[in-house]
Structures are given as C-alpha cells and as structure tokens.
Amino acid sequence: MAHKCRALVLFCMDYRLNRQLFAFLDHEGLLAGGADIVRLAGAAKNLARPASEAVFHFVMEQIDTSRRLHHIDTVYLVNHEDCGAYGPEDIPDSNQELQVHRRDLLAGAKIVEEAFPGITAHPCFMWLDGRCQAVT
Numbered sequence: 001m002a003h004k005c006r007a008l009v010l011f012c013m014d015y016r017l018n019r020q021l022f023a024f025l026d027h028e029g030l031l032a033g034g035a036d037i038v039r040l041a042g043a044a045k046n047l048a049r050p051a052s053e054a055v056f057h058f059v060m061e062q063i064d065t066s067r068r069l070h071h072i073d074t075v076y077l078v079n080h081e082d083c084g085a086y087g088p089e090d091i092p093d094s095n096q097e098l099q100v101h102r103r104d105l106l107a108g109a110k111i112v113e114e115a116f117p118g119i120t121a122h123p124c125f126m127w128l129d130g131r132c133q134a135v136t
Ligand SMILES: [Zn+2]
Pocket: 012, 013, 014, 041, 042, 080, 082, 083, 084, 085
C-alpha cells in the first residue's frame, strides 16, 4: 500500500525545541497532513557546510527516501536560535546569528531544489520561543 505525505522537515535534534517543533508542524498543517522528520544537530548546516561528506549524503538520502516512499513535494529546512551546532567560529557576534543561519538555509534550499526537481524548499528560522519566520 502506498503512503503519502506532504513534506519532510529537516530540524535540529535540540530537545529544547520539541514542543515548538510540534507547534510548528501543527501550524503548517503537517500534523494531520503528515511530515517525515529528520532531526540532526544544525539542520541546514549539514547541507550548506557539512562536517563530512557522509553527513551530507545521509541527509540527501533521507530526502530521497521520503520522496520515493512518501511522494513529498516540500522540504522545510528549519534552523533555530542559540543552536549548539553553531559555535563562535560560525557566529563570532550574536548580532550576526540570523544572517549566518539565513546564508546556510538559502544555500541548503538551493541544494535541495537542484538535486530534487519538483520539490520546493522552505527555509525557516525558529526562535527559542517557537516563533518561526520564513527566510528569503
Ligand atoms: Zn540546534
């Protein structure tokens, strides 16, 4: 039997955002509509500036599996405030936090859309309080 869901969400592993993640899914209609969830520290950083080839391929394979098995047409890339995967070497000045994430989110979105024609990427940034903004 075929299973289908709308989207895959790439999100950080950070436990502090469990409730916020599910509130986000609910808000986007993805609890009822369904979303595959991949949780990995740093989320889009693993596409834009991966620590290794292996982690990059792991994420791409998860998206490909979701596409093949569940026929997703959307990938949400969601980075968040105060992410432990981003150290001072990434964000030397906290005023640059959103800017650094924006760069990685947009780069990740481009990688996903080029690798998977027909899939739309939605890059988003989540604040610790759960507010989430689209990144453009
Ligand atoms: Zn994080």
